[in-house]
Amino acid sequence: MRSRKRIIRTAVICIVFFALSYFALYLPFYKFPPESYGTSLKKIFSVEYIKTLIPLFIITGVSVIGIALVIFIRNKLLNKNGRDISRYSSRGKGKAPRQKPAVFMIVRWVIMVLFSFMMIWGGLLFGLRSTNISLPIFSCPANNVQMTETSCYFLSHPKDLFTELPIKNIIIFFVSTLLFIILLGRVMCGFLCPMGLVQDIMDKIRKKTKTKGITPNEKMYAAFKPIKWFMILLFFGIGFIGGNFCNFCPAITVSPILAGIGVSLYVSGFLMILILIGSFFKRRLFCNICPLGYLVGLFHKISPFRIKKDCTACTECGACYEACPMGIKTIYTEREKADVTEANCIMCGECIKCCPEDNALSLTCAGKKLYTASRKNVMSGYASKKNEVEI
């Protein structure tokens, strides 16, 4: 009974997604006049730039309202059960214990922000361009002044790939995409992708406001799976039946518009609102259904970046699973294998940050440990300086 409900729900979502993406052109979110497609350094320093940003303001505004609404409704629902639970969601001024920021995490954020910044404005500000090399991340190449090309456009428009590009570029496209997939793998998701950054920022805001999120649950992740597969189908297939994935893709709202390019938004705008609201409550919601990430993840077995586990040190406390934005459970349940890298792992290091057992988890690159779990780090929020007993 339950599973039938789930199938129906999934099917409905898939059909809606399909209809939305197929008829996306008829559902404009914000239309720019055709002549605004273009940008220059002068443009992003002029008032006109603000005008280009209008759709972003709308998206942010609606998302904020949406989030507030969700919280409001949730509190109402919680109280309805007769138990006054929402009262506990009061924020307070106190601080929940927080560990000292780990170097790895700082590096990750710096890279993420810097890379996205360079990707979007780097070309304009510093003239950095190497347009033919393609990275498989969701940084929209509709921003044609981007620092470098990304693979998503041609992956989702395979027809154009062979009709529009000279043969040399096709080869560069394939070689660079494959090279990045193999060399970096989903590290790109954790470190480079602007869509990932946007979602992580939403999560940071939630944590700053001490708002309750959605807790990980296998059922939820199981529900993501078919939707993800359907997204993959859409991503690769919609071009063949006359649709255009770009009118549906939420990533288009980030890079081009920020770079001052007036690209008209269709379903993308609505979808982005949903994703912003969703990733506020569930960290990296879109990454869980991202077709590109899935493609990169397929090659995880040969990526040099690995999550290693010392199973003898683990106490099965489950903290890593609770922390993982991608819902990877084996990382907590595994008791035999030393390698717990999964296709879904975006190398964000959250699990390592939360693991209280020395050495139990580590992120390695070609055998070198980059980040290792340590009790000291986890407990660092509790120890005052005078408490350090050293030998």
Place this chain on the structure above:
Amino acid sequence: MITSSRDRERKERQDKRFINKETQTSAKYLRRIEELSGAPSGMRPFLDTLRRIYVEMKGIDIPQTEKTIGTYCVMVPQELIYAAGAVPVKLCSGNYTAFFIGDDIAPRDACPLVKAVAGFKHTGLMPVYEKCSMMIVPVTCDCKKKIAGMLGNYCDVMTMHIPTTKGDDDIDEYVSQLYDFCARLEHATGNKITYDSLAEAFHKTGRAQYELSEFIRLKKQMPYLIRGTHAMTIMNAAAYMPAEVWADALRSVNMSLSIRAMKGEKITNKKLPRILLTGSPIVYPNVKIPLLIEEMGGIVAGDETCMGERGMWDPPVITDNSFDGMIRALANRSIRPCPCPTFADNTQRIYRLKQLIKENQIQGVIYHVLRGCLVYDFEYKRIEDELGKLDVPVIRLESDYNEEDVEQLRIRIEAFIELIKLRQPPEKRSEDSREL
């Protein structure tokens, strides 16, 4: 009228006898712990706490206005109790005198721990029990379930359902129980649990856990740094001390231990057989087994019991700093890392044991089973098999809350220690004898 006064007299006589016997046994075991050589400096507060509770028969050392909440087992998050402005006290009991009284109340096959609890509550003489505003009983076995009902006749009791598996839904369910627990606590203490008070409570217990991890790190780093009985005394005393006080006291023990380690001092130069104690809870004053092991020339180098490391080792890891996130961290910490045999599949206990064996260079395992403690007894077989594969000798010691079985235990422990000594590599033995 006359009968009632006669009754009262009889009750008074009984009570006096109870108090006499109780304080005598407790004092005796305390003395035996004190007589063991090699106690680190800084042990005093722990011994004093045990003396205060069991020999002087006073409540725990907190201001009169503060309330205490009684808990059983390790699954009740202490943080919530601190957040409600009360002090938790662990009521699992190891008392022989109370056990004799409980023997008449509870069925013959019930476990002695539960009988002792019933006995204490029945006499109404122990301040730690009497002062509790509420008791929380996680239902980890049938005996705990029934004792919850029994205690309900005397005071406010809340039972907590412990899931049998550790899936996501079980954690969700436990989270919702913790919310109920919050409400009950607020009712019992009259204080509100807020984000701030809970965060504050996390800091309190977190410090204690920090000190504990330092303690264990030191212990692991250097074998023979401290006797297991002393370590167990420290852990037992935690049940009756507010977390900050305990953390401060443990800090000074850690200091003295690290000085010891620096100087390379050990409690002994001999290679005493290193024994891991696991199984049913070992609660003061029922410390006859660790005492016997150490008096017979072994050393308790690790323990995997409820009153020991198990309950406090794993910190609640906050992955989401909302109020709900903190509650979830507590639920997660209470259920997932806990290798209690109440869970249907408890393979993780075997891993935990292997881990302890490796870390503490254990040479033999003593599996303690309280008479009537079925869940632990069930797991013995599997653990014996698994440890057999590692070539670590194991024995099962069944005991009860009385002193009648001491001689028999002594013989078996002695034989076990001799067995380990025989298994030690010969060159080490010759080194030993040279020293002797």
